[in-house]
Amino acid sequence: MPQISVKGRQMPSSPVRKLVPYAESAKKRGTNIYQLNIGQPDIKTPEQAIAAVRNNSMEILEYSHSAGNESYRKKLVAHYNKLDMNLDIDDVIVSTGGSEALMFAMGSICDQGDEVIIPEPFYANYNGFATASGVAVKPIATNIENNFALPDIEAFENLITDRTKAILICNPGNPTGYLYTQEEMDKLAALVIKHDIFLVADEVYREFAYDGRVHHSVMNQAGLENHAIMIDSVSKRYSMCGARIGCMVSKNKEVVAAAMKFAQARLSPPTFAQIAAEAALDTPQSYFDEVIEEYIDRRDTLISGLKNIEGVQVANPGGAFYCVAQLPVEDADHFAQWLLESFEHEGETIMVAPAAGFYSTPGSGKNQIRIAYVLEKKSLIKAVEILEKALEAYKS
Incomplete structure (x- = not known):
C-alpha cells in the first residue's frame, strides 16, 4: 500500500475541530450543545x-x-x-x-x-x-x-x-x-x-x-x-x-x-x-463600540462564573474573545470528549477546546481548556452552570 508523507503524519489535528464527530453524535441524540470551542462570533456581519x-x-x-x-x-x-x-x-x-x-x-x-x-x-x-x-x-x-x-x-x-x-x-x-x-x-x-x-x-x-x-x-x-x-x-x-x-x-x-x-x-x-x-471598511465606529461593549459584558460574565467554580483557575483576557481556564482534571482532552459522549445536564452540554493543542511543548496544557465567549450572555451563564455540574460528575 502506498504510504503518506512524514509531513502528513506529523501534521497536528485541530484541537478545535477534532471533537466535531462526537458533537454530531450528541446532536443526533437530541442533546443541545453550547459551542464554546470555536471563535465564530454570533455578531452580525456589517x-x-x-x-x-x-x-x-x-x-x-x-x-x-x-x-x-x-x-x-x-x-x-x-x-x-x-x-x-x-x-x-x-x-x-x-x-x-x-x-x-x-x-x-x-x-x-x-x-x-x-x-x-x-x-x-x-x-x-x-x-x-x-x-x-x-x-x-x-x-x-x-x-x-x-x-x-x-x-x-x-x-x-x-x-x-x-x-x-x-x-x-x-x-x-x-x-x-x-x-x-x-x-x-x-x-x-x-x-x-x-x-x-x-x-x-x-x-x-x-x-x-x-x-x-x-x-x-x-x-x-x-x-x-x-x-x-x-x-x-x-x-x-x-x-x-x-x-x-x-x-x-x-x-x-x-x-x-x-x-x-x-x-x-x-x-x-x-x-x-x-x-x-x-x-x-466603511463600517462605522459605532459598530465596533457596540461589539466591544458586548464582548466586555460577556467576558466579565464568563470570568466571574468560572472563578466561582471550585478548583477552576482562569486568566483575565485584556483583548480578543477567548480565555484559558485551568480545570481540576488530569486530561482535558478526555474531559472534553466525555462532555459530548457521556454527559448532559437538563438535555444540554458544552463543547470546549482542549488547550494542549495550543502548546508545542509535549505535556503542556493538559488540564486546560480554551473558551471562546462568542455566545450571548444568557448562553454563557448556562454554559458555566453546565461546566460546574460536569466537573462534579466527572470527579465522582
Whole structure:
C-alpha cells in the first residue's frame, strides 16, 4: 500500500475541530450543545459587506490580481494609514484568510529546518503552518498566574540560534486574550533588531482591546521597517469568518516580493469575498463600540462564573474573545470528549477546546481548556452552570 508523507503524519489535528464527530453524535441524540470551542462570533456581519455582494451585478466571476484587487488594497492602505502605519499599496498582499498570510510569511522568510520562536500557548494552527512549511517551532512558556504576559526577554534571547528567523506573536492573543504593552513591544523590537531577525505579529483581533488598554501594532514600531511583518484578517473584526480574506503587510520589499511568488502560485484571493471586505471598511465606529461593549459584558460574565467554580483557575483576557481556564482534571482532552459522549445536564452540554493543542511543548496544557465567549450572555451563564455540574460528575 502506498504510504503518506512524514509531513502528513506529523501534521497536528485541530484541537478545535477534532471533537466535531462526537458533537454530531450528541446532536443526533437530541442533546443541545453550547459551542464554546470555536471563535465564530454570533455578531452580525456589517450590512455594507453583505449588500455589496447581494447587489453586485458582475456577469463574469474573474480572477483578481494575485495581490488582491487594487481598489481593495488602496482602501485598506488608507485604513491602516489612519492608524499611522505609513504604508504604500505595494506593502500589502491580500490572502485567503490570515492563515494563508501566515503561510506566505513563513515560506518567504524560512528554509527547511529554520526556527521560529513563539510564546505558548498560541493559536493552534501555528503548529500546522510550521509543519507544512518545514519550520521548527521553538516555544517559550507563559503562565496563567500572570495572565500569560510576555516572559523575560532573556528567555527569548536564550532560544535564538543561527537557524532562528523570527519571533511570532499574536496580539491580542488567541487563546489567552493577552494584550501586549508598549514596553513589551519595545523589548521585542530591540531584540529582533539586535539579532537581525523578523517580528511577525498576528493582529487579527486588533480592535478588541478592553478596559482602557490600547493595541500597539508592530507596524508602529520605529526602526522595524525591514523586520516587521503584520498578519491581518476580516474574519473576527467584521464577523466575516467565511469570507476567508486576510492580508500580509510588510515594508520589507524583499519579503513582499517573495510572498508575491507564493500568491501568484495560488493565482488569486476570492473575488466576491474581496468585494465584501472592501465594503466592510466603511463600517462605522459605532459598530465596533457596540461589539466591544458586548464582548466586555460577556467576558466579565464568563470570568466571574468560572472563578466561582471550585478548583477552576482562569486568566483575565485584556483583548480578543477567548480565555484559558485551568480545570481540576488530569486530561482535558478526555474531559472534553466525555462532555459530548457521556454527559448532559437538563438535555444540554458544552463543547470546549482542549488547550494542549495550543502548546508545542509535549505535556503542556493538559488540564486546560480554551473558551471562546462568542455566545450571548444568557448562553454563557448556562454554559458555566453546565461546566460546574460536569466537573462534579466527572470527579465522582
